[in-house]
Amino acid sequence: MIIQKISRVLSNYDNILPLFAGACAILAVVALLSLPLPYFEDQLYPKQIVPGSTLNPYDRGGPPFTRVDIRLQYPENSPTAGYVTAYLTPFSLFLARNTMYMGTTIVAHPGGILDEILYNTRGLDTVVEPTILFISFAIAAYIFHRRED
């Protein structure tokens, strides 16, 4: 019966990736067909596209180390947005409010240094992104390490 044939294909886990890839391909075609999607001009995180730049499309625009306008979804939540210390983890916020030592520890825990490097506004993302990296490193390291015993 056709159902049994389908079951046989589905139950073999070697076929899972081709199936998923097929689904992705179909959806990609649909996405291409629906393509002229409207670009919403009023972007929350504005980005200049400079067609002539050698860095296009990664050119963020503007001269380096000057003030870049930051727009926020919830300005009332982050009155200090745009500063390097815009987002502090609850622990560092506690330190900063109650002690004088925050300045010495800001680079000493995750969420501290990353704030300086990344966007200044989307604090939680900056924590989750490296977490993904750390976890993948942990898995890779464990598997590599285990090969030796």
Add this chain to the structure above:
Amino acid sequence: MIAELLFGTFFGLLLLGIHRKVIARIQRRPGPPVWQEILHMLKFSFKTTWVPATASAALFVGVVLVAIGIWTAALAVVLSGGSLLIVFAVYMLHKIVEHGFGLSSGSPYGKFGGVRSVISAASEIPLFVSVAGIALFTRSLIISDIVAYQEVHGPLLLTVPLAGLAMYLVLLSKMPFGPFSIVESKELVSGYKTEHFGVWRAGLEVCNGLKTYVLLTTFLLVFVGTMPFLFLLVGMLVLVVSLSFVCALCPMLSPYDSVTVQTIIAGLMLAYVSILVVVS
């Protein structure tokens, strides 16, 4: 709420007993008395109980508590007219309870029951299709809003019959002895329940009674609308008898075929809802 909780447990178990009785009569067997499942629950609760040496003790016991707890929460949501999505979330998370029961003991039979319950995850997809079908018309998933909508526009069962059918199949895949109940198939002894004996099993029976009551109430509230309490009970009885007919007359599918059938149904339902979206 305590009264509803106790009533729901016992009435749900009674419905399961009626389910067994009807199946037996259709198959021309005498069958157990209708209160058999209640007796089961009480009988197991008096049996000597301990935790198997190979089991993961905290999970082995904890999952029984979780099983009763989530369905208590579902009953609370249904009674207070909360979000339908929470009831369906509990339905899906019941699967985790099955895994927990099956895998925590270390028994191969329980493990196979647990693995089968992972395979049969496709049975939930019709659920979301029926959610989408309902949301399309009522513009809300709060149960009290859905009930209010039906008071104005008539039962949803007439408006979106196929979404009702999807939900009916979802009920069917949780009924024992049905074509999709591969997790408790007899070649696995009792599937995921095998190693939970005595008090733990009695706790599981409480959960089963509550689950049956909550699911049937949800179906009637969402697709037929509000009705007097006695009518609600009669409606549940009718629903159970119809489910028993399906269970008695359909053979149990082999595990992967059951999944394929459910997936195909889900695909058809998806097509139906997209047609509804285009039309409306």
Add this chain to the structure above:
Amino acid sequence: MTPATQKSRALAIAVVSALAGITATALTLAGALPPHADAAVLVIAFPAFVLGLYLYWMAREGEADIPFVGY
């Protein structure tokens, strides 16, 4: 742990959770608690009550038979 203490512990769990559930429901009916607080209490108390009660009346006070020790 002796069987007797196990039994009394199970009884304690059952009684405490039953009291908690009844108190929460009574307070809700009196209007002192919102309904979702009652539900939250019952979600924890009801499973504990069921297992506590069953473990209580299952437990033996005296010496049991020699249990089944496996194959």
Add this chain to the structure above:
Amino acid sequence: MNEIGGIPLFYLEFGDIVAYFSPFTLALFLLALVFSVFVIVSRPERQIDIAFGADAFFAKDISLAELRFRRFMAIACGLACMGAMVTGDVFDFTLFVSLVGICNVGIVAAVKNHHVQDAAYQYGLVALAGTVPLFSAAAIVVTTTGSLSMLELASPGAPAVPLIARALLVLGVMGEGMAPFYAAKAEMFRAPGAPYVIMCSLSSLLIFLRVTEVVLLL
């Protein structure tokens, strides 16, 4: 369709990213929390295997090193789930979901069993591929609406999210959580260590439930 999971009870603000606890997300959050606690407090079970052709059986023990690593992965998975359940930001949601996918691979990658590892490898590839639709969905959402906040997008008057973005989001979550492609996941479940493998399944169910809410909300 603003209150699909009930009225939010409170908001937790991380600058521009707002996590919200509606009855629905709160219930899912608590469940992830409960099972994370199980992962922490319970020892793995000792799986019994029957030796065919002989009247014998043997129990599989998990070594301490393997136990530690898998417990770590399961806890990380639980945390990622909790994040994905309550976050109110599309991009943040996709990040948490991909973290869930990676943790799922990690939970079973430590098992010394060829069959399980083969399945985990296939699953890892799908999880990898699943990030493409996931992040493209977030990208489409931000370019066509200018915002990533679910609460803003759900409010009346917000620009409409294109259907294709929702479809890509669902497909991505299916890839990470393996919703209909359960064959590989079932093979992974044969691994011993119940509390940890349950976390695999729990996380995929939870993110699937959450994506339903997200898709209906947008």
